[in-house]
Amino acid sequence: MLIKLEDVSYVYSAKTAYEQRALDHVDLEIPQGQFVGVIGHTGSGKSTLIQHFNGLMKPAEGRVLCDEEDIWAEGYDRHALRFKVGLVFQYPEHQLFEMDVLTDVCFGPKNQGLTEEEALRKARRSLAHCGVPEELYGKSPFELSGGQKRRAAIAGVLAMDPEVLILDEPTAGLDPKGRRDIFEQIASLQKKRNLTIILVSHSMEDVAKYADRLIVMNHGIKQYDGTPREVFRHYKELEKIGLAAPQITYVMNDLKRKGLDVDTDILTVEEARDAILEALRKAGKGTKRPGDPERGQK
Numbered sequence: 001m002l003i004k005l006e007d008v009s010y011v012y013s014a015k016t017a018y019e020q021r022a023l024d025h026v027d028l029e030i031p032q033g034q035f036v037g038v039i040g041h042t043g044s045g046k047s048t049l050i051q052h053f054n055g056l057m058k059p060a061e062g063r064v065l066c067d068e069e070d071i072w073a074e075g076y077d078r079h080a081l082r083f084k085v086g087l088v089f090q091y092p093e094h095q096l097f098e099m100d101v102l103t104d105v106c107f108g109p110k111n112q113g114l115t116e117e118e119a120l121r122k123a124r125r126s127l128a129h130c131g132v133p134e135e136l137y138g139k140s141p142f143e144l145s146g147g148q149k150r151r152a153a154i155a156g157v158l159a160m161d162p163e164v165l166i167l168d169e170p171t172a173g174l175d176p177k178g179r180r181d182i183f184e185q186i187a188s189l190q191k192k193r194n195l196t197i198i199l200v201s202h203s204m205e206d207v208a209k210y211a212d213r214l215i216v217m218n219h220g221i222k223q224y225d226g227t228p229r230e231v232f233r234h235y236k237e238l239e240k241i242g243l244a245a246p247q248i249t250y251v252m253n254d255l256k257r258k259g260l261d262v263d264t265d266i267l268t269v270e271e272a273r274d275a276i277l278e279a280l281r282k283a284g285k286g287t288k289r290p291g292d293p294e295r296g297q298k
Contacts, residue, residue: 001067001084001163001196003030003053008062009220010048022048024220025062032163035190035197037207037228040217041242046200049217050166053198054078054085083112086162088154090169101127101144101152102137108160119159126155129192131185147178151185158189164196165189171206179203183210208232208246208267216243229265248272255279 010023022045030036040046051057052064055071055078064071071081098104102123109119127137130151136144141152150170157165167186171179187210190197201207207214207228214231216224218241224231232238235245235253252264252272262279266272 001032002065003085003164003196004028004065004068005052005059006063006065008052008059008064010045010052010057011060014060022220023052023059026220026222028215028222028225030164030196030198032196033190033194035187035210035212036199037211037214038198038200038217039202039204039207039214039243043219044217044241045220046217047168048220050087050168050198050200053164053166054082054087056082056087083108083160084162085164085166086157086160087166088157088168088170090172097141099140100138101132101141104141105152105156105159108156112160122159122161123155126159127152129158129185129189130155131181145178146174147181150174150178150182154182154186158193162195164198166198166200168200169202170199171201171203179206186210204232204244204246216241228267232267233265 005026005028008023008026009021012018012020012022024045026045026049038046038049048057052059055064058072066081066085069076071078098107102120105123105127106116106119109122110116114122124137127134132148132151132155136148136152141149144152154165154167154170165186170186171182174182183206186197186199189195199207199211211228214224214226214228215222216231216238223241224234232245232249235249238245246267248267248269248271249264252262252266252275255262255276256264260276260279261282262272262275266275
């Protein structure tokens with residue numbers, strides 16, 4: 001599914017003293033299969049933007065198109081669209097409400113008109129894909145840990161076989177291991193199902209590692225749109241709008257300023273390690289590993 005926004009604006013409390021322009025003439029296009037990160041400071045328009053993708057919000061100006069069809073045209077089936085474009089909110093456990101996990105995940109497929117048997121098949125498949133062990137299927141969602149609740153909530157959306165999965169801060173409040181596990185599962189799901197993933201996150205390390213493309217929102221305007229490497233080259237400009245680059249970006253730029261010939265576009269620790277070792281080798285400084293004899297010694 002191709003999602004396209006053409007000159008989209010959205011205004012809260014229009015024509016009142018509290019009027020606020022949350023989106024300001026935004027143009028963008030998201031093709032099927034991309035992993036897109038959406039970043040921006042609080043109030044930048046991120047959440048407003050993603051709620052336009054499946055028709056939860058209607059633009060004040062401009063058009064939202066899915067596969068070249070205007071989703072606000074007369075007769076367009078937005079109910080069906082929301083099965084194709086699934087949205088997992090910031091605290092997805094608030095989307096859990098049934099007596100047990102399996103029943104909860106069956107809710108979406110049943111709402112699509114599927115039989116009990118088909119809904120169960122899809123629910124079990126999605127729970128397995130999300131890494132929820134079978135022994136949890138009969139438990140109340142509220143007995144699960146934070147990470148397990150997130151996985152169950154994501155499985156509930158995936159059971160409807162969406163083409164696009166939108167995740168609004170899906171790891172908020174989780175510890176580092178829980179956050180890493182969720183992101184690894186999402187990245188795996190994207191490859192298995194050729195999903196379009198649209199991820200809103202405050203973690204620059206996470207979007208740098210997983211996203212193919214970053215969209216930076218600032219006061220309702222799309223300020224940057226490119227690969228993580230392209231966007232984080234503007235780390236000083238990002239700081240001015242309340243954002244930062246991954247920590248490794250600062251490390252590599254500091255090393256460059258101190259004379260080490262390294263690539264400042266590097267975004268992961270693994271890449272940085274290899275680049276630093278290579279730069280030291282080229283500089284003739286070499287590297288000494290623990291236990292190696294000093295030069296000139298045997």
